[in-house]
Amino acid sequence: MTARTADIVVIGGGHNGLVCATLLAKAGRKVVLVEAAEALGGAARTVEFGDGCRVSQVAHVLNQLHPEVEKKLELKRHGLQLAATNIPTTALAADGRHLTLHGPFGERLEGDVSAEDQAAWKDLRAKLMRFAAVLRPALTDIPPRLKNGSRGDMMALGKLGLGIRRLGRADMREFLRMMLMNVADVLNEEIGDDRLKGAVAFDAVLGTHLGPLSPNSLMTLYYRLAGEADGMQGALALPKGGMGSVVSALEAAARAAGVEVLTGAPVSRILVENDRVSGVKLENGEEIRATTVVSGANPRTTLIDLLGTCELDTGLVRRVSNIRMRGNVARLHLAVEGLPDFRGLSEGLAVGRLLVAPSIMEIETAFNPVKYGSSSPVPALEIVIPSLSDPALAPSGRHVVSINALYAAYDPKAARKTARTAFQKSVMKVLEQHAPGIGEQVVASEAMMPADIEEACRMPGGHWHHGELAIDQMFMLRPVHGLAQYAAPVPGLYLCGAGSHPGGGVMGAAGMNAARRILSEAK
Secondary structure: OOOEEOOEEEEOOOHHHHHHHHHHHHOOOOEEEEOOOOOOOHHHOEEEEOOOEEEEOOOOOEOOOOHHHHHHOOOOOOOOOEEEEOOOEEEOOOOOOOEEEEOOOOOEEEOOOOHHHHHHHHHHHHHHHHHHHHHHHHHHOOOOOOOOOOHHHHHHHHHHHHHHHOOOHHHHHHHHHHOOOOHHHHHHHHOOOHHHHHHHHHHHHOOOOOOOOOOOHHHHHHHHHOOEEOOEEOOOEEEOOOOHHHHHHHHHHHHHHOOEEEOOOOEEEEEEEOOEEEEEEEOOOOEEEOOEEEEOOOHHHHHHHHHOHHHOOHHHHHHHHOOOOOOOEEEEEEEEEOOOOOOOOOHHHHOOEEEEOOOHHHHHHHHHHHHHOOOOOOOEEEEEOHHHOOHHHOOOOEEEEEEEEEOOOOOOOOOHHHHHHHHHHHHHHHHHHHOOOHHHHEEEEEEEOHHHHHHHHOOHHHOOOOOOOOHHHOHHHOOOOOOOOOEOOOOOEEEOOOOOOOOOOOOOHHHHHHHHHHHHHOO
């Protein structure tokens, strides 16, 4: 069999792999992208379940797509459209006294909120947005080396330090004081309203193996707030056609740039000759020869499974093998007859995001069982009804309900099917408290535990970020010490996925940063 040749092979057709491949192709490189699944997108696909109902499989709200990625790839020209922008978030209350956060990150509160909490939230929100903005430039910077760093590394560190200094003396002290705090302590210092605290705490822990009282949970909120949707920091949007439409635009941009895309082409091995990368071998036996290989797969999958431990020193093998990546978010997709009637909620608010996160302590209580291999009997929920703003997602008269449920055990004590069924019942029981009769409206459903997400998206641990977002796994320590600048120890091998800086979410920054690193070395 004659080997295919290219300048660069990109492993994985998730959004980061597509971004990286496109930017490299636009720079004149011959790029082949190989994806194991039959469809591109990874966790950002739109899938059909039930009878003609479609839903975003894992990621379902757009809040972090980096504007530089959108601009460089001309995604709107390639078909990206938003069905709803700057959507509100409503913290549901069982008694119908809901609290709605309008505008980017609750710019305006609507509901029975005291004047004191209104004023306190305005100040706290402004402070959190300022502090997140300080970290924002770091998302698209290649993380600096702390040891034997170059002039560029020192400049990157200096830029971050200058951003903190520009806050002013009082804010700088507050930024440093709060940096490693948990989100619960920060909220309890300032706010009295449990609904508001629950909503903000939920955003801080969503997609992580953390509870509101866990150290570092404020940092993950900063990470979320550093992103934007439709040009607004902290805003949320729903893409038309589900999250798969983002991938469709990325794919169109890649093909327009000349990227050769192969789907249904899992890689069995990264090839190494004379101590440097020489290409990849597919499971069907075909080899693709290239002097550069870029992997959007999980760092552990890339380095341990595809490259092999014989190419790495024992210290790095140990660090990579111990990356924490236990996911605990389950997905539940419902096809319902008619629109669910959430008690006390106007239809105008139903087009946004609905949270069942009554208080900080109720989220923390939901987190406790998952530490020991059990799913929460009273999960916290993020609910979206995308068919309200995008009717094409469901047949006439029906709607799709997309739910993120915290906390579900990745490795449950019970058999997975039993655990999945039990957790779905727990979610439905919580839903019935807020939307009585919704169970009778359900005509089709699909539940995915973290282990199901792992299998469907080739995402070890079912963790959205390919590795926990914690201070020892962020910035220059992501995914581990020695791999933070996208280049692997074997010359010609690079990482570009969510396991690299800055992390997951449909952002594209990791793919863009990796492409920048590769192109800089070619100069």
